[in-house]
Amino acid sequence: MLADAMATVREFLEKINIDAALAFDEPLSAHTTFRVGGPADAWVEPRTEEALAALVAALRASGLPWVTLGGGANVLASDSGFRGVVVSTRGLASIRRDGNLLHAGAGTRVTELVASAIGASLAGLEFAAGLPGSVGGAVYMNARCYDREFAEVLSTVRRLDADGSIREEAIERGEWAYKRTPFMAGGAQEASIVLGASFRLEPGDASALAARARELEADRRAKGHFDHPCAGSMFKNDRAFGRPSGKILDELGFRGRRVGDAAVSEKHANIFVNLGKARAADMKALVDSARAAALEAYGFVLEPEVVFLGDFPD
Numbered sequence: 001m002l003a004d005a006m007a008t009v010r011e012f013l014e015k016i017n018i019d020a021a022l023a024f025d026e027p028l029s030a031h032t033t034f035r036v037g038g039p040a041d042a043w044v045e046p047r048t049e050e051a052l053a054a055l056v057a058a059l060r061a062s063g064l065p066w067v068t069l070g071g072g073a074n075v076l077a078s079d080s081g082f083r084g085v086v087v088s089t090r091g092l093a094s095i096r097r098d099g100n101l102l103h104a105g106a107g108t109r110v111t112e113l114v115a116s117a118i119g120a121s122l123a124g125l126e127f128a129a130g131l132p133g134s135v136g137g138a139v140y141m142n143a144r145c146y147d148r149e150f151a152e153v154l155s156t157v158r159r160l161d162a163d164g165s166i167r168e169e170a171i172e173r174g175e176w177a178y179k180r181t182p183f184m185a186g187g188a189q190e191a192s193i194v195l196g197a198s199f200r201l202e203p204g205d206a207s208a209l210a211a212r213a214r215e216l217e218a219d220r221r222a223k224g225h226f227d228h229p230c231a232g233s234m235f236k237n238d239r240a241f242g243r244p245s246g247k248i249l250d251e252l253g254f255r256g257r258r259v260g261d262a263a264v265s266e267k268h269a270n271i272f273v274n275l276g277k278a279r280a281a282d283m284k285a286l287v288d289s290a291r292a293a294a295l296e297a298y299g300f301v302l303e304p305e306v307v308f309l310g311d312f313p314d
Contacts, residue, residue, distance in 0.1 A: 009041040009064060009085060016058050021045040021091065028077035028309070031069065031088070033132050035229040036280045037077025038310070045088040049158075049166060049195050052087065056193065057164050059085060067309065068193055070106060073133025074141060074231050078310030079280045089136045092195060097122075100203065101155060105196045106136025110143075113199075118213060123204030124153040129213035130220045132232060136194040141305070142181045146216060151176040155200040159183075162191035168198075179236055179305065224267035229274040234287060235302040245294075245302055246270030252293045259286045284312050 010024060022044050028037030046052035059066045065084030069075065092105035095116045102122065104113050110131045117125040127148035131138065142151050151173065158168040175182040182189040225232060235245035249255070249269035256266045258275070260282035265271035272286060287304060294300045 012058075012062055012064060013042055013044065013085070016055065018051040018054050019047045020051050020055065021047070026086070028072075028081055028086070031086075032072035032075050032077050033229055033231055034072075034076055034274050034278070034280075034283065036079075036274055036278055036283060037075075038079050038081030038280075040082040040084070040086040042085045043088060044085060045091045047091040049092065049160070052089070052092070052193070052195070053160050053164060053166060055087060056160060059087070060162075069309075070137035070140070071109060071132065071134035073131075073137055074306050075309050076231070076280055076283055076306050078308070078312050080311055082310045089134065089193075089195075092136075094196075098198075100201050101198050102201060103196065103198045104135045106134060106139075106194050108135045108196075109133070110135060110138050114213060117199070117201055118206055118209045121204055121206040121209070122201035123209055124201040125199060126209050126213045127216065130217040130225070135197060139194050139197050140181060140183045142176055142179055144179055149178070151181075153199045153201060155198045157194060158196040158198075159189060159192040160195055161189070166195065168196075222267070224265040224271050224273070227265065227267070227273065228263075228276075230265070230271055231306050233270045233305055234272045235270055235290075236305050238300070238303070241298070241300050244270065248294055248298065248300065248302070249290055252290075252297060254290055254293070257286065257289075259283075259289075262286045264290075280310075281313060284308065 024042050025039045026043035027039050029035050046055055068087045070089050090107040093107035094105040095108055096103040097120055102117055110128050110133055113135055114125050114129050127146045138150050142149050154171050156168050156170050160166055237244045246269045254264045255269040257264045261275040261278035262282035263273050263275050265273050291302045294302045
């Protein structure tokens with residue numbers, strides 16, 4: 001059955017002619033910050049927006065399973081991988097300045113965007129210093145840290161809609177909230193794919209901006225973000241709980257807890273890490289146990305930031 005599915009995907013991709021890098025049986029562990037995950041039947045990385053649009057149109061018509069993936073920073077890929085086509089946006093990496101605007105492709109790494117802004121003496125993005133992942137992913141989830149979020153500096157978003165059209169429009173702030181965007185399930189643009197974004201920034205002093213970025217990177221380091229492969233915070237914070245998710249898990253004794261090589265950081269209870277050879281199933285079991293403990297102790301339903309890609313055991 002698996003061989004038949006792979007053959008179908010291979011046959012489909014051999015029939016279309018687009019400008020893209022292509023790999024079969026590609027390990028998702030190489031493309032996620034957790035460094036966990038089995039193989040995808042096919043990995044396709046279009047080099048242009050037009051190539052991505054053509055690929056997505058063909059996939060939608062084919063009925064084959066497919067999914068888009070950016071920098072892989074908030075993704076836990078299953079041990080069995082993904083049966084279908086993973087469409088990577090990493091080939092859409094570019095940065096262009098227009099006065100106080102920075103335009104970036106979806107595949108641009110957030111760290112590169114921040115460095116470009118600081119180098120151009122533009123303020124507003126230094127809060128994201130050290131943030132893993134890509135611009136597309138950060139826009140998709142309205143990435144937030146240090147009490148700032150991407151929606152605050154977003155000017156426009158360029159997207160591929162379900163009808164195959166490419167549009168660039170100013171964002172409607174009413175559709176954006178704490179780690180919520182119209183691109184997520186139930187949003188007005190749920191079927192759209194982020195292709196890029198423009199950021200409206202302010203003039204600033206490059207040396208002061210760089211100092212602030214270093215300060216925030218040091219704070220991330222102190223919290224264990226860079227000690228082992230991880231996805232940053234595992235759970236969103238909910239103000240209704242009265243305290244951050246990390247504090248809740250600390251109270252429940254989760255700091256340092258592990259299942260196999262999947263572990264909760266010794267430095268911060270909302271950072272889940274891969275100590276070396278973690279399996280996705282172990283990480284998921286650790287996540288599930290944390291959610292169950294918070295529910296039983298306080299009645300709180302912790303909401304993961306991480307997206308679970310592929311099939312996981314119940």
